[in-house]
Amino acid sequence: MSEKHPGSPAEGGTPAVEVLALTKAYGKVEALRGVDLAVGRGEMFALLGPNGAGKTTLFSILATLRSPSSGTARVLGRDVVKERDPIRRETGIVFQEPAIEQRLSGRDNLMLMGLLYGLSLRGARRRAEEILAQLGISDIADRLARQLSGGQRRKLELARALVTDPQVLFLDEATLGLDVDARRVFWAQVRGLADAGRTVFFTTHYMEEAEVADRIALIDSGRIVALGTPRALKTQVGGGIVSLRTEDDTTARAWLREQGYEPSDGGDALTLVHADPAAILPDLLRRMPVRVVRAEVHAPGLEDVFIKLTGRGLETGGKP
Amino acid sequence: MIGGIFAIVVLDLKRFWVDRTRLIAGLVQPLLYLFVLGAGIGASSRMGGADYRRFIFPGTMGLSLLFSATFAAITIVFDRQIGFFKAVLVAPVPRPAIAIGKIVAGAIQAMAQGIILLPFAPLAGAPLAPLQVVEMLGAMAMASLTFSTIGVAFACRFTSTTVFPIVSNAVLLPMFFLSGGLYPLRLAPGWMQVAAHFDPVAYAIDLMRGAVLGTFYFPVALSLGALFLTMALLVWAAVRVFNRGEDDSGLGATNFNWRR
Numbered sequence: 001m002s003e004k005h006p007g008s009p010a011e012g013g014t015p016a017v018e019v020l021a022l023t024k025a026y027g028k029v030e031a032l033r034g035v036d037l038a039v040g041r042g043e044m045f046a047l048l049g050p051n052g053a054g055k056t057t058l059f060s061i062l063a064t065l066r067s068p069s070s071g072t073a074r075v076l077g078r079d080v081v082k083e084r085d086p087i088r089r090e091t092g093i094v095f096q097e098p099a100i101e102q103r104l105s106g107r108d109n110l111m112l113m114g115l116l117y118g119l120s121l122r123g124a125r126r127r128a129e130e131i132l133a134q135l136g137i138s139d140i141a142d143r144l145a146r147q148l149s150g151g152q153r154r155k156l157e158l159a160r161a162l163v164t165d166p167q168v169l170f171l172d173e174a175t176l177g178l179d180v181d182a183r184r185v186f187w188a189q190v191r192g193l194a195d196a197g198r199t200v201f202f203t204t205h206y207m208e209e210a211e212v213a214d215r216i217a218l219i220d221s222g223r224i225v226a227l228g229t230p231r232a233l234k235t236q237v238g239g240g241i242v243s244l245r246t247e248d249d250t251t252a253r254a255w256l257r258e259q260g261y262e263p264s265d266g267g268d269a270l271t272l273v274h275a276d277p278a279a280i281l282p283d284l285l286r287r288m289p290v291r292v293v294r295a296e297v298h299a300p301g302l303e304d305v306f307i308k309l310t311g312r313g314l315e316t317g318g319k320p
Numbered sequence: 321m322i323g324g325i326f327a328i329v330v331l332d333l334k335r336f337w338v339d340r341t342r343l344i345a346g347l348v349q350p351l352l353y354l355f356v357l358g359a360g361i362g363a364s365s366r367m368g369g370a371d372y373r374r375f376i377f378p379g380t381m382g383l384s385l386l387f388s389a390t391f392a393a394i395t396i397v398f399d400r401q402i403g404f405f406k407a408v409l410v411a412p413v414p415r416p417a418i419a420i421g422k423i424v425a426g427a428i429q430a431m432a433q434g435i436i437l438l439p440f441a442p443l444a445g446a447p448l449a450p451l452q453v454v455e456m457l458g459a460m461a462m463a464s465l466t467f468s469t470i471g472v473a474f475a476c477r478f479t480s481t482t483v484f485p486i487v488s489n490a491v492l493l494p495m496f497f498l499s500g501g502l503y504p505l506r507l508a509p510g511w512m513q514v515a516a517h518f519d520p521v522a523y524a525i526d527l528m529r530g531a532v533l534g535t536f537y538f539p540v541a542l543s544l545g546a547l548f549l550t551m552a553l554l555v556w557a558a559v560r561v562f563n564r565g566e567d568d569s570g571l572g573a574t575n576f577n578w579r580r
Contacts, residue, residue, distance in 0.1 A: 063410055088412040097403030103338045112334065115327035116411035160407065 014077035016199035022071035046213035092161030102146035151182035237300035239275035324413035328421025378528035379501025392426035393471030426468030455531035463524035
């Protein structure tokens with residue numbers, strides 16, 4: 001979580017990514033319904049939303065794999081439809097699905113990608129060694145990709161995306177299927193790449209992953225519902241969250257409503273948002289007509305932001 | 321463009337080399353045709369066993385090239401089921417280079433299979449003089465390129481690895497049976513002779529048979545012209561599929577779609 005705030009689009013220069021009034025429909029299904037956003041150079045930007053929100057569609061358009069239905073999208077100032085090849089030369093992409101050849105070694109995988117990007121055989125081999133060393137995975141150079149662990153494979157995917165030393169790195173749900181530890185290691189590595197000056201644009205539906213980013217766009221049903229730094233987004237919720245566990249939630253909820261609060265049912269606890277939760281808690285506990293078993297005050301997380309804006313949780317796949 | 325073709329060819333051959341044992345397994349089918357089917361049918365035909373084996377040697381060569389070239393093309397369908405093809409598509413490689421690279425790589429793989437089968441010619445009663453070997457290799461190269469083009473033009477329209485082999489067999493076997501690979505076209509019923517004129521496999525096998533036996537059914541110029549025309553049309557068709565901007569997504573898609 002970096003406090004710096006590099007390259008807000010207003011700071012001049014062409015943004016790394018610029019999306020204007022972008023829509024995409026598959027037949028009658030509208031995957032994107034007018035998306036606007038700009039990502040500054042060197043910024044680490046997260047697109048966070050539940051499955052089916054339109055993340056992968058937006059990602060594919062930026063990756064030059066799909067055309068928008070209307071609106072424009074530019075990467076490094078170039079149009080994603082009309083200027084595909086220049087964009088392809090300057091971007092590296094990690095897909096959700098594995099995109100390495102399982103039967104080839106780590107080195108061969110990278111070397112072949114280098115060839116596709118116009119390097120000579122010798123140049124491609126040298127570049128493969130360089131990236132493996134840079135990511136600290138030289139030990140997998142001679143191992144077949146199918147023998148690698150999930151985390152190593154994802155690192156090899158990252159290495160593949162870095163073959164041409166791209167200015168912009170796109171990652172689509174890049175840690176799908178990894179355990180928590182492997183995910184942490186992976187994002188630390190990506191954060192390092194961003195700190196070294198690369199622009200990183202990634203999609204995720206894990207909020208803790210999005211917190212690594214400088215700025216986050218929350219996407220839901222094809223629209224951006226909020227955009228800002230993790231801190232700014234959380235202050236949107238205003239104050240903090242009180243969560244209570246009582247012996248009789250129904251009575252407690254009714255009583256809270258009478259008192260003018262708006263409790264929501266956060267799983268097995270009653271939660272309510274308040275500007276100054278610590279100040280109201282003692283009073284609540286004293287006056288509540290039912291016994292409170294457990295009381296907690298916490299700062300809002302991105303999940304709370306998402307619930308506040310859409311009325312739904314992130315992990316529920318966008319369903320109410 | 322050339323760099324892109326080169327990259328795709330190296331990529332495919334590198335992967336082919338991992339599976340090189342397939343070359344040995346690939347010998348089984350043509351040898352079965354040559355020495356089992358050939359012996360059986362030959363014994364009961366007017367040609368006699370030895371002559372018949374000699375006659376069908378170019379035909380079994382054609383069969384071997386046809387199936388190895390099409391099998392090579394199936395990598396397109398496999399790659400599309402994982403994300404590998406997407407990684408190729410987002411590289412700054414012109415789409416025609418991807419199609420042509422795939423075709424050249426498939427043809428080289430078919431040639432490799434054919435060259436392993438070639439030494440069996442004397443055993444099949446068709447000893448080849450050095451000049452005949454050169455002619456045969458030339459005809460095999462033409463056949464491999466044509467068959468590989470057919471394979472790629474088909475494969476790039478499929479996303480399912482279970483459907484593609486079924487459909488390709490439904491197309492390839494009739495093409496092979498109509499080609500005159502296993503019987504002399506000039507003795508076949510009239511409708512089959514007419515059909516053979518529309519079958520690129522017939523021209524390819526006739527060229528190879530000419531190299532081995534010295535007699536052709538089609539004029540050589542017609543055969544070469546027909547093969548070049550087939551290649552040109554199918555390369556164009558394949559490039560068109562790879563080229564469609566919007567369909568770049570379809571090409572990399574994992575969704576099930578029986579045709580495209």
